[in-house]
Every structure is written in C-alpha cells, then in structure tokens.
Amino acid sequence: MYCRQPLRTIETIDDLHYNLQLAVELEFSTLPTYLQALYSIKEGSNTIAYSVIRSVIMEEMFHLTNAANVLIATGGSPALNSPEFIPIYPTFLPDNEKWFEARLLKLSPQALMLFLAIEMPGDLVPISMITIGKFYENIEKGLKYLDEKMGADLFPCGTLDKQIEHKYYYGGGGIINKVTNLDSALFALNAIIAQGEGAPNKHWDPDKSFPLEDTTGIESGDHQLFMQPRELSHFYRFNELKKGRRYVLGDSHNSGPTGPEININYDDVYNLKPDPQSGDYIHYPELEEMNFNVNVIFSRLLDQLHLAFNGQPKTLETAVCTMFSLKEVIQILMRNPIPDNELGEYAAPTWEYLSPEERTLSSIR
Amino acid sequence: MTKCEQFDVVIIGAGISGAIMAQQLGAQQKKVLILEAGTGTDGRFFNNNDKKGYESYMDTFFTAMAKIPNAPFPNNPNAPQPLVTDTRNMSDGKPITNNGYFVQMGPNPFASTYTRSEGGTTLHWLGTCLRMLPEDFKLKTHFGHGLDWPISYDELQPWYEVAETMIGVSANARDQNYQQIDNPAVHIPFREGYDYPMEKIPQSFLDNYMNQGLQGMSVTIDYHHYPIKVVSTPQGRNGMPRGDYRPVGAVGNQNLGQRCAGNSNCVPICPIQAKYNALKTLAQAKTTGFVEVRNQCVVSDMALDEYTHEVKTVIYKQYTDTQTTDYEVKTVSGRIVVLAAHAVENAKILLAAGIANSSDQVGRNLMDHPTMLTWGLMPTDIGAFRGPGSTSGIPSLRGGEFRRKQAAFRIEIGNWGWSWPAGAPISTVPDLIDNKNLYGAELKRAISSVYPRMFRLGFLVEQLPDPNNRVTIDERYKDQLGNYRPVIHYQVTDYTRAGMAQAKQVSDELFAYLGVEAYTQYKQSDPGYVTYQGEGYSYNGAGHLVGTHIMGFNAQTSVVDKHQRSWDHPNLYLVGCGNMPTISTSNPTLTMAALTYWAADNVLKALEQT
Amino acid sequence: MYRLDDFYDLSATLTDYPVTRLIGTGVGNEYNQTLSQWVRQDVLDELYHCFSQLERNNDGQVCPQALRHQLLSNEKYGPIARNIIKMWYLSIWYKMTDNWSMTYGIPAYSSPVIGVESPTPEDYIISNNAYIQGLVWPLMGSHPMGAKQPGYGTWSDAPLNSIASIHLQ
Structure with missing residues (x-):
C-alpha cells in the first residue's frame, strides 16, 4: 500500500502539499499504535503509564493540527476520510522510515521499544535513516525555498477561517497559532520536532542535563516554544516508562533516568492479540460485530476530523467527544477473550475506515 | 513552646480565601505561612507510595455508598467535618449532640457542611460564580430589614473582575448583566467592554428545552408581573478560552482538566479538576517561593499584646496522623494574622481565644440558602444525568419589591435528574427489582424510559441576618484534640418560609406550563421540614455558610470594618463568607473571593506602612 | 473462578444483555467472586441446575413465566437472582436477610471483602472499577458519575442523537 520515495527535495507547491498531507497521515498513523496500548491497560491500574501515553497522544493531535494548519495556510486541503488514510498494521510509517514497522500491540516492553523507535531523535540514528524530525526538517527546507521563490503567494488569503484556532485544543503542551507567513509556519513545525524528539538537534549534547524541576520528574520549567510548563520530549517520556524510572534534575540522555521508580505492572493489561485483522473474528459473530461497531465510530471520527480541517473547525469539539465513545466501545471489545485461542489472547480493534455504505451491519453478514 | 517562628503574614486555613491571600502576598515577596487544620495532598495528583494524591479522593468516592458532598475526603477525627447525613428532624425539641461534628441546638437543624482539607470546600463546590445584585448591598435601605454593607457594588465591581479572572469563570457578560430580564431590580451593571476569561459553558439540553418551553411565561407577586427567564450560569469551570487566556489544568497533572469533559460529578469531586479548586491557587502561591503550607495544624488559640491589642502569637496543635491523637503545641507569629478558616471555624477560633468580640457579634448572624427542591418527570426525554450539575438558572426573582415581605430566591435547574431529591439511580433502581419485580427487557425499558426524563429544580431562598x-462554643463539647466543636442555634424564620411558599407556587405554575408530572413530596420526617400557613415544605443545606463575623459601619455592631480588618485588633484580618452581612440570592464564593482580593490589597498596604 | 460460564449465562437472561457485553464490563469475575463469598456453593449448584433445566425444557430459550415460577419467586433462588441483577446495574452487593443467610448463605465469612477495609454484612460497592462499569449508567443515556467522561458540550446534544449514547444497546 504505502510505497513512498525516500525524502525528496521539495521544489514545487505540489511537492509541499504532498509532504504536508503525508505529515498529517504520519501523525495520525501513530495514534492507533499508541491507543491500542493505552486502552489495553486495565481500568485503574498503571496510572502513570496511562497518563504518559495519553499525554503523548494529545500532543500527536497537536502536531496533526499544526501540520494541517500549514497545509491549509499554503492553499492545500488535508484529506482524512478515506481508506488509504489509514494504513493496515503492521506498516512502515508514511514518511518512509523503513527501519521499523508500526504495530498494534498491548502495553508491553516490546510496545515501548516500538514507541521509542517512532519518537527516536535524529541524532541517535545513522544519518541515512529517516526519522520524523528529519522528515519535518525537509519540509521546513522546502517551505523556505518556496517562500523565497513565490513570496506572498505561498500563503494565499482566505485560509484563516479554515485553520484551527487555539481555543479548540487542550490537554497537552503547546499553543496553536494560525499560520500566516513563513515564520508562523516554521514555528508550528518546530513545535512538532521539539515535542517529539526533543530539542532541534543543532547543538545536541548527550551529557547536557534536561531542563527539569527537581521534584516532579515529568514537568519542567517554562519553555518559550510552548509557553506552558514544558514536558520531556516523547522519546524521553517513553524511555521513563521503558526504564521504569523518572528523569530528575541533572539527568541527561547519557545518564538515563535516575529518579523515583515508576511502577508498571504488565499483568494489569489485557492480553490483546497483536496486529489483529478483521478476518480474525470471522468465526465469532459477536466479536466481529463489536469490532465492526468500533470501526463505524472510528470512521465517524475521521469524517469529523476531515470536516474540522476542511472549513468547519468547530467539528473538532465533536470529534473529541467521538474519541471518548470510541474508547468505550474499544474497551468493551478488549475485555473479551477470543474463544478457543490457545495463547489466551483477547480481541482488539482493527482500526479500519469504512465508507458510509459499509457502515450497515449487513455489510459484514 | 521553645521558639516562635516569624512571618510577615500567618494565614489560618488553606481554602480559597487563604489561598488567594497567600498568592497575592507571596507574589509581592511577603513571607507567608498557611496553617491548615486538615490533611492535604501537597500538590500531588497521583499517589506516591504512602503519600496520597488527589486520585486517592476519587478512590474513596467510588466506593462510598453515600455519595454526599464530603464523601471523597477523609474522615479525620483530628479535624472533624460536618456531614449532611448527620442531621435529623428536630421537631422533638431535643438537641443533636452525639451525631457528627456539629452540636445542634435547633429549633431547626442547620443542614450545610464544609470540607476541612487542604483546598477546603472548593474541593466539592459546584463552581457557581454569580455576582450579587446592586440592591443586595443595601437591603436595610431598600426594604427596611437586614443590613446594609459598608461597601457598594460599584466599589466591589473591579474586584469581581479580578476574582473571575483568577478563578477562571466561563460565561458571557451580555447574559450575566440580566438586561434581558424585564425586572430592573435584578439588572447588574458590568464594565463596558468587559467579558469573562472563557466563553459560557454550553447550556444543557434541558436548559434549552426549558428556555423554549417557558417562552412567554411570567408570575405575579403583589400585582407585579415577573418574567420567567432561563439564563446560563457563570461557572468556575474550564471551557473555551477567550483571547490569550490559558485555562489552568489539574494540580500535579497540568494536561488534565484544561476543559470540562462532562464527568457529571462536580459535587462531590471533579476527577480532572476542570472545575476550579483552591489547590490551583495554592500551587500558584507556592511557586512564588514565599509561601509555605503546613497541613495538619489546628489553630486553637491566639495571644494578644497587652498594650497594642495586636495578635502576638498564633497557637496550634500539629498532629502526626489522623488515626492517633498525638500532637505537639507550637506557636508562630506574623506581623499580620489572617483568619481564613471558614465562617464557622473562624468564629470558633475567635470565641476560643476570646478576642475580636467587643461587638458580641462573633458567631452571630449565621446564614445559609435553605434550598427547597421540586421534582418530576418531563413529558419527554430531556437527557438527565449529563453534564455539570447545573448550567442554567432562573434569576428573575432574585430581586424586587416583594423583598419587603418575603425572601427572594434564585431557581437552579438541575442536570442530574433526581440524584439530589431521591438518590437516583443508585437508591431507586433496587425498588424496580425488589418490589416492582422487573428483570430483563422490562427492567431495561423501565429505566431507559423514565430516568432520562427525571427533572428537578432547586430554590435557593435567602435568609436575613x-x-x-x-x-x-461549650466546654462540654470538644473533639479528640480538645478543640471545640461548633454549637449551633438555627432557625428558619417566616420571611424565608414565605419565600419557600412563594417558590413552591412558582414551581407549581412552571410544572403546569411545561406539563411536568410532579413527584415532589415533603415529609414530616425530613430533617428540614417546616410549615408556613399550614403547608409543609422541606429545605436542604446549600453549603453556603455566611455571616458569622460580619463587616459593618462601626465597632459596636460588626466584627470587621470595610477593609476586612478586625475593629478590635489592628493586625488581624478576617476573610471568608463570614464577613458578608447578608446572603441574598447568589452563591457566596465569588463575592467572598472578590472581597478577599480587596482584603489582600489592604493587607499589602498595611504591611508597607509598618 | 467458580462456574463463571454458568454465572454469565444466568446473568444474560436476568439482565437481557448479551454475554459479550457483560464480559465487556471487565468486572464479571469480581461479581461472581462476590457471589461465592456470600452464597453457599451447594446453593449455587442448585441454582444453576434449576436454570439449566429451564433452558433445556424450552430449547435453550428460557420461558419468562417459568423463570418467575421456578426461580424469581423461589425463596431460596429469588434473592440471589435479584442480587445478581443489582450487581450488574449498580455494582453493589446488598446484604441478604439474616434469615436467608442463616439457611443458604455464608454468615461466618470473615476474610476481607474487596473494596472495603473490614468485612461487613452491610451493603457495599464491590470495587472502584465495578462502580464505573455499572450498567445502569449507559442505559439511562449517561455515564457513571465521575468516570467515562463523554466530552465537552455533550450535555447539550439531544439525548438520542448524543454521540455518547451510541454504545447503549
């Protein structure tokens, strides 16, 4: 399905739109992976892991919004409601990072390894390998190039009302600013890089201590990029879970986290079937129907997000609520063991976009 | 009592008024100590091994059978707190001495409670942030009874704005000035161009249903017509920010609670802290670096300087845990002492210390909003049990000429069906199974066809001082640390009862207008059962404890002056709802917060003068 | 876990929810365990036997009349059946009458009960999570108060159109 070329220099507005659409797909494609692990956590257990993964997910939505705003501001239209928008897992990420596959896994050490790969800072991988950060830097380069070439035409008038404004976003770090020129576009993209992989990698020093307050280990001082208490980048937040310890003041990349322990109990997690496919439930009509219901709501969510980024920003509020009901139906599914499964695995959602015609139950019967 | 620590200001109580005071003073680099009688969470959201965080309150809440306002907060015999389940009907004339924290002398039971924990009663408040009407500040002048305030609406107005911004209130000024209501008595002037920091919280489906259904309705009192208008309620609850305003999330978990998510649990506890609580202001106070909060320190006495009459030292008992009575007596002193322990506790401390009472008004003029409920079934599904506890009200009868004879009231539209009047669904569903003998599909139908139609109004009726x-206080009644338990004398007088009767009349008309199937029932066994002109009504507590150390125009008739300073002791300030000479019809917290910002400003000036 | 499948089967008939929906609450085990804590095993065996007879006599479909006659009106089984329904809806174990407990229950039960600090014969909420999973909330078109937040502004939606209500079947 996805067959993308390695990072190519962006020379035309079409190249730019293509890459920004890819960015939107990229940000979204991590969500099923993170949400599968998040919802596999049994109610009331692993509260810190839950809150960390949730905080990353909220910021992925922030990134998606930033990328979409830049796309809208440069005259493009994000497309979110099509089967192609959602990959079939396991999958390479849309930015063509070929060195790992995104999967649908319960919360486990293996899942955390995957999360770390997704958020891996560019400085930690060989120069030839693509990371999300490098992908965005390539877009920034293209933006600068086109800005010089096209001047004011790069940011046509009349896009402001279509962009998402800050009041719709909450629950994570970052301020959404509308994009009107090169500076605001770069600001939006820089926020994505900094939150995901950590600070832009110009002067990266693995022994430099993180800007953390000494007690909390997770919140840190003000950072001008976000104008909010800054958190560790996603990579290091996941590393805290992987290592089972908080980073505290004085810790650096090389030191690893040395703070208080984080208790993670991998037994308080539903033993989900990895990378489930809808075919897995063909002999279990009740599970099939529940997974179908999940996909219906998931598809509705994508439709709402699509509308939100295509002229009806207020629909974003509704989409957040749809997200909550999605959680509910997913958790009901996940608590059901798959009958006759020798590994004692539980059912899990397949995250598929259904066209409106496919959303009647008869379509699976 | 070896050494006595010195502070610029010692504040007693870590609730909203103490937190505001500390934050304002800390921000000006004044060294502040807060002494809190209850336990606390020290800014933690999550539990950290044996140290409890905010989430521990949720655990307690989930498994509490009676989900009363204080259900989530630990029962602490070293700083006991009243519970709504402690009261009973007092028509037998016997005092309640051994059931709960309060000693109730009657003749009516006092039904309101408060929370003795770090963060105070804002941990379980609903978040309603109404301003008072201009006429509420001059009841005596306008209506010949009650008291006038030494401060006017116009003087307090800028402090309302400060309080609304700091609490984070969601509302639209164009709704809240009540200009749309054809009753000039309730109009509230707002500053031109002012608006709240966040947009109004969406009104519930029920609110909108009622707003449409009540179009054209009015009621008549003494030949005056009053229109019945549904108006959105201003709420200390995070919504959609205006401009550059940034909502404040949960303490210790900032990403949580930046917007209300509809947990429908504001009282007794918002799980995500989208609703304002004083822990937020305390956290801001602590980040100034000049404020220390000391939990588990119950103030028991204060000592005066013989010559200056200033409060010289504050004496408190610091206990190690809630399960034992081990404590140490300590003293601290502040250039200024601020009593912010809550209306009842402030009075108790002053009475125990025997100070600030040359007027003999300490402890007197206790008020609440006796809250009468009416309930029924709407003719159609109105989506009960969803959203914040109340998102709209009917303020039309908050003021008017009728206040010469009977109490004004505000009507609150409840979003949670019969949860208050009947404990629905937890207390009512067993009846369907045990007595109505329903199971399976029939039971499902009974629940899904009735519960979403459940509807209730609350009438918050004013009391006069x-x-x-x-x-x-009484030597015979003390808690296990030897501190006094409050002894309460309380009566709901005819002025208020007449208001309740009027409220019931309005409710009947409103139910008829909307076609509501009424289920309201006032039983003689209800704790708050009272009669007026032969009819029975029941009141509940609103949790609005007001007026135990009122401000006034002179030292003979009031406890504090306009500046919130004790008439008797130049370095003693009192804050909290106790300062309010009348309660009128607004939930008092916003007005109290505004007064506290004003008081903090006065304390700062006083500190700079000395 | 004592006769969990039988417990789900009986529960599905008593509540009219499919077994997958009941399993989907994630707290069926806790309810079943609670039942075993308060009801003697031989009494449970008889109850399940009685129920399976009702199923067998009518091709797997339990006749409502027979259920009332044989089970709900029975002085031994009726209180158990009603308590099972109440657990699913309200997540509460209601104390059986002393008389019933003496005859069919486990009155001497003394080890700690889940969710409460000391063993108590009074009504109690089975656990934090059980409270959250009570079936009464979605059935009312709502969500457990204090959990499963439906999202900002959902309370303005018409009850039937609410996206919060899509999973209420």
Whole structure:
C-alpha cells in the first residue's frame, strides 16, 4: 500500500502539499499504535503509564493540527476520510522510515521499544535513516525555498477561517497559532520536532542535563516554544516508562533516568492479540460485530476530523467527544477473550475506515 | 513552646480565601505561612507510595455508598467535618449532640457542611460564580430589614473582575448583566467592554428545552408581573478560552482538566479538576517561593499584646496522623494574622481565644440558602444525568419589591435528574427489582424510559441576618484534640418560609406550563421540614455558610470594618463568607473571593506602612 | 473462578444483555467472586441446575413465566437472582436477610471483602472499577458519575442523537 520515495527535495507547491498531507497521515498513523496500548491497560491500574501515553497522544493531535494548519495556510486541503488514510498494521510509517514497522500491540516492553523507535531523535540514528524530525526538517527546507521563490503567494488569503484556532485544543503542551507567513509556519513545525524528539538537534549534547524541576520528574520549567510548563520530549517520556524510572534534575540522555521508580505492572493489561485483522473474528459473530461497531465510530471520527480541517473547525469539539465513545466501545471489545485461542489472547480493534455504505451491519453478514 | 517562628503574614486555613491571600502576598515577596487544620495532598495528583494524591479522593468516592458532598475526603477525627447525613428532624425539641461534628441546638437543624482539607470546600463546590445584585448591598435601605454593607457594588465591581479572572469563570457578560430580564431590580451593571476569561459553558439540553418551553411565561407577586427567564450560569469551570487566556489544568497533572469533559460529578469531586479548586491557587502561591503550607495544624488559640491589642502569637496543635491523637503545641507569629478558616471555624477560633468580640457579634448572624427542591418527570426525554450539575438558572426573582415581605430566591435547574431529591439511580433502581419485580427487557425499558426524563429544580431562598442564629462554643463539647466543636442555634424564620411558599407556587405554575408530572413530596420526617400557613415544605443545606463575623459601619455592631480588618485588633484580618452581612440570592464564593482580593490589597498596604 | 460460564449465562437472561457485553464490563469475575463469598456453593449448584433445566425444557430459550415460577419467586433462588441483577446495574452487593443467610448463605465469612477495609454484612460497592462499569449508567443515556467522561458540550446534544449514547444497546 504505502510505497513512498525516500525524502525528496521539495521544489514545487505540489511537492509541499504532498509532504504536508503525508505529515498529517504520519501523525495520525501513530495514534492507533499508541491507543491500542493505552486502552489495553486495565481500568485503574498503571496510572502513570496511562497518563504518559495519553499525554503523548494529545500532543500527536497537536502536531496533526499544526501540520494541517500549514497545509491549509499554503492553499492545500488535508484529506482524512478515506481508506488509504489509514494504513493496515503492521506498516512502515508514511514518511518512509523503513527501519521499523508500526504495530498494534498491548502495553508491553516490546510496545515501548516500538514507541521509542517512532519518537527516536535524529541524532541517535545513522544519518541515512529517516526519522520524523528529519522528515519535518525537509519540509521546513522546502517551505523556505518556496517562500523565497513565490513570496506572498505561498500563503494565499482566505485560509484563516479554515485553520484551527487555539481555543479548540487542550490537554497537552503547546499553543496553536494560525499560520500566516513563513515564520508562523516554521514555528508550528518546530513545535512538532521539539515535542517529539526533543530539542532541534543543532547543538545536541548527550551529557547536557534536561531542563527539569527537581521534584516532579515529568514537568519542567517554562519553555518559550510552548509557553506552558514544558514536558520531556516523547522519546524521553517513553524511555521513563521503558526504564521504569523518572528523569530528575541533572539527568541527561547519557545518564538515563535516575529518579523515583515508576511502577508498571504488565499483568494489569489485557492480553490483546497483536496486529489483529478483521478476518480474525470471522468465526465469532459477536466479536466481529463489536469490532465492526468500533470501526463505524472510528470512521465517524475521521469524517469529523476531515470536516474540522476542511472549513468547519468547530467539528473538532465533536470529534473529541467521538474519541471518548470510541474508547468505550474499544474497551468493551478488549475485555473479551477470543474463544478457543490457545495463547489466551483477547480481541482488539482493527482500526479500519469504512465508507458510509459499509457502515450497515449487513455489510459484514 | 521553645521558639516562635516569624512571618510577615500567618494565614489560618488553606481554602480559597487563604489561598488567594497567600498568592497575592507571596507574589509581592511577603513571607507567608498557611496553617491548615486538615490533611492535604501537597500538590500531588497521583499517589506516591504512602503519600496520597488527589486520585486517592476519587478512590474513596467510588466506593462510598453515600455519595454526599464530603464523601471523597477523609474522615479525620483530628479535624472533624460536618456531614449532611448527620442531621435529623428536630421537631422533638431535643438537641443533636452525639451525631457528627456539629452540636445542634435547633429549633431547626442547620443542614450545610464544609470540607476541612487542604483546598477546603472548593474541593466539592459546584463552581457557581454569580455576582450579587446592586440592591443586595443595601437591603436595610431598600426594604427596611437586614443590613446594609459598608461597601457598594460599584466599589466591589473591579474586584469581581479580578476574582473571575483568577478563578477562571466561563460565561458571557451580555447574559450575566440580566438586561434581558424585564425586572430592573435584578439588572447588574458590568464594565463596558468587559467579558469573562472563557466563553459560557454550553447550556444543557434541558436548559434549552426549558428556555423554549417557558417562552412567554411570567408570575405575579403583589400585582407585579415577573418574567420567567432561563439564563446560563457563570461557572468556575474550564471551557473555551477567550483571547490569550490559558485555562489552568489539574494540580500535579497540568494536561488534565484544561476543559470540562462532562464527568457529571462536580459535587462531590471533579476527577480532572476542570472545575476550579483552591489547590490551583495554592500551587500558584507556592511557586512564588514565599509561601509555605503546613497541613495538619489546628489553630486553637491566639495571644494578644497587652498594650497594642495586636495578635502576638498564633497557637496550634500539629498532629502526626489522623488515626492517633498525638500532637505537639507550637506557636508562630506574623506581623499580620489572617483568619481564613471558614465562617464557622473562624468564629470558633475567635470565641476560643476570646478576642475580636467587643461587638458580641462573633458567631452571630449565621446564614445559609435553605434550598427547597421540586421534582418530576418531563413529558419527554430531556437527557438527565449529563453534564455539570447545573448550567442554567432562573434569576428573575432574585430581586424586587416583594423583598419587603418575603425572601427572594434564585431557581437552579438541575442536570442530574433526581440524584439530589431521591438518590437516583443508585437508591431507586433496587425498588424496580425488589418490589416492582422487573428483570430483563422490562427492567431495561423501565429505566431507559423514565430516568432520562427525571427533572428537578432547586430554590435557593435567602435568609436575613439574625443574631440568634449563631455559632457558640461549650466546654462540654470538644473533639479528640480538645478543640471545640461548633454549637449551633438555627432557625428558619417566616420571611424565608414565605419565600419557600412563594417558590413552591412558582414551581407549581412552571410544572403546569411545561406539563411536568410532579413527584415532589415533603415529609414530616425530613430533617428540614417546616410549615408556613399550614403547608409543609422541606429545605436542604446549600453549603453556603455566611455571616458569622460580619463587616459593618462601626465597632459596636460588626466584627470587621470595610477593609476586612478586625475593629478590635489592628493586625488581624478576617476573610471568608463570614464577613458578608447578608446572603441574598447568589452563591457566596465569588463575592467572598472578590472581597478577599480587596482584603489582600489592604493587607499589602498595611504591611508597607509598618 | 467458580462456574463463571454458568454465572454469565444466568446473568444474560436476568439482565437481557448479551454475554459479550457483560464480559465487556471487565468486572464479571469480581461479581461472581462476590457471589461465592456470600452464597453457599451447594446453593449455587442448585441454582444453576434449576436454570439449566429451564433452558433445556424450552430449547435453550428460557420461558419468562417459568423463570418467575421456578426461580424469581423461589425463596431460596429469588434473592440471589435479584442480587445478581443489582450487581450488574449498580455494582453493589446488598446484604441478604439474616434469615436467608442463616439457611443458604455464608454468615461466618470473615476474610476481607474487596473494596472495603473490614468485612461487613452491610451493603457495599464491590470495587472502584465495578462502580464505573455499572450498567445502569449507559442505559439511562449517561455515564457513571465521575468516570467515562463523554466530552465537552455533550450535555447539550439531544439525548438520542448524543454521540455518547451510541454504545447503549
């Protein structure tokens, strides 16, 4: 399905739109992976892991919004409601990072390894390998190039009302600013890089201590990029879970986290079937129907997000609520063991976009 | 009592008024100590091994059978707190001495409670942030009874704005000035161009249903017509920010609670802290670096300087845990002392210390909003049990000429069906199974066809200041640390009862207008059962404890002056709802917060003068 | 876990929810365990036997009349059946009458009960999570108060159109 070329220099507005659409797909494609692990956590257990993964997910939505705003501001239209928008897992990420596959896994050490790969800072991988950060830097380069070439035409008038404004976003770090020129576009993209992989990698020093307050280990001082208490980048937040310890003041990349322990109990997690496919439930009509219901709501969510980024920003509020009901139906599914499964695995959602015609139950019967 | 620590300001109580005071003073680099009687969470959201965080309150809440306002907060015999389940009907004339924290002398039971924990009662408040009407500040002048305030609406107005911004109130000024209501008595002037920091919280489906259904309705009192208008309620609850305003999330978990998510649990506890609580202001106070909060320190006494009459030292008992009575007596001193322990506790501390009472008004004029409920079934599904506890009200009868004879009231539209009047669904569903003999599909149908139609109104009726409604102390009644338990004398007088009767009349008309199937029932066994002109009504507590150390125009008739300073002791300030000479019809917290910002400003000036 | 499948089967008939929906609450085990804590095993065996007879006599479909006659009106089984329904809806174990407990229950039960600090014969909420999973909330078109937040502004939606209500079947 996805067959993308390695990072190519962006020379035309079409190249730019293509890459920004890819960015939107990229940000979204991590969500099923993170949400599968998040919802596999049994109610009331692993509260810190839950809150960390949730905080990353909220910021992925922030990134998606930033990328979409830049796309809208440069005259493009994000497309979110099509089967192609959602990959079939396991999958390479849309930015063509070929060195790992995104999967649908319960919360486990293996899942955390995957999360770390997704958020891996560019400085930690060989120069030839693509990371999300490098992908965005390539877009920034293209933006600068086109800005010089096209001047004011790069940011046509009349896009402001279509962009998402800050009041719709909450629950994570970052301020959404509308994009009107090169500076605001770069600001939006820089926020994505900094939150995901950590600070832009110009002067990266693995022994430099993180800007953390000494007690909390997770919140840190003000950072001008976000104008909010800054958190560790996603990579290091996941590393805290992987290592089972908080980073505290004085810790650096090389030191690893040395703070208080984080208790993670991998037994308080539903033993989900990895990378489930809808075919897995063909002999279990009740599970099939529940997974179908999940996909219906998931598809509705994508439709709402699509509308939100295509002229009806207020629909974003509704989409957040749809997200909550999605959680509910997913958790009901996940608590059901798959009958006759020798590994004692539980059912899990397949995250598929259904066209409106496919959303009647008869379509699976 | 070896050494006595010195602070610029010692504040007693870590609730909203103490937190505001500390934050304002800390921000000006004044060294502040807060002494809190209850336990606390020290800014933690999550539990950290044996140290409890905010989430521990949720655990307690989930498994509490009676989900009363204080259900989530630990029962702490070293700083006991009243519970709504402690009261009973007092028509037998016997005092309640051994059931709960309060000693109730009657003749009516006092039904309101408060929370003795770090963060105070804002941990379980609903978040309603109404301003008072201009006429509420001058009841005596306008209506010949009650008291006038030494401060006017116009003087307090800028402090309302400060309080609304700091609490984070969601509302639209164009709704809240009540200009749309054809009753000039309730109009509230707002500053031109002012608006709240966040947009109004969406009104519930029920609110909108009622707004449409009540179009054209009015009621008549003494030949005056009053229109019935549904108006959105201003709420200390995070919504959609205006401009550059940034909502404040949960303490210790900032990403949580930046917007209300509809947990429908504001009272007793918002799980995500989208609703304002004083822990937020305390956290801001602590980040100034000049404020220390000391939990588990119950103030028991204060000592005066013989010559200056200033409060020289504050004496408190610091206990190690809630399960034992081990404590140490300590003293601290501040250039200024601020009593912010809550209306009842402030009075208790002053009475125990025997100070600030040359007027003999300490403890007197205790008021609440006796809250009468009416309930029924709407003719159609109105989506009960969803959203914040109340998102709209009917303020039309908050003011008017009728206040010469009977109490004004505000009507609150409840979003949670019969949860208050009947404990639905938890207390009512067993009846369907045990007595109505329903199971399976029939039971499902019974629940899904009735519960979403459940509807209730609350009538918050004003009380006048009455010196006989009072908090006192008595050697015979002490808690296990040897501190006094409040002894309460309380009566709901005919002025208020007439208001309740009027409220019931309005409710009947409103139910008829909307076609509501009424289920309201006032039983003689209800704790708050009272009669007026032969009819029975029941009141509940609103949790609005007001007026135990009122401000006034002179030292003979009031406890504090306009600046919130004790008439008797130049370095003693009192804050909290106790300062309010009348309660009128607004939930008092916003007005109290505004007064506290004003008081903090006065304390700062006083500190700079000395 | 004592006769969990039988417990789900009986529960599905008593509540009219499919077994997958009941399993989907994630707290069926806790309810079943609670039942075993308060009801003697031989009494449970008889109850399940009685229920399976009702199923067998009518091709797997339990006749409502027979259920009332044989089970709900029975002085031994009726209180158990009603308590099972109440657990699913309200997540509460209601104390059986002393008389019933003496005859069919486990009155001497003394080890700690889940969710409460000391063993108590009074009504109690089975656990934090059980409270959240009570079936009464979605059935009312709502969500457990204090959990499963439906999202900002959902309370303005018409009850039937609410996206919060899509999973209420």
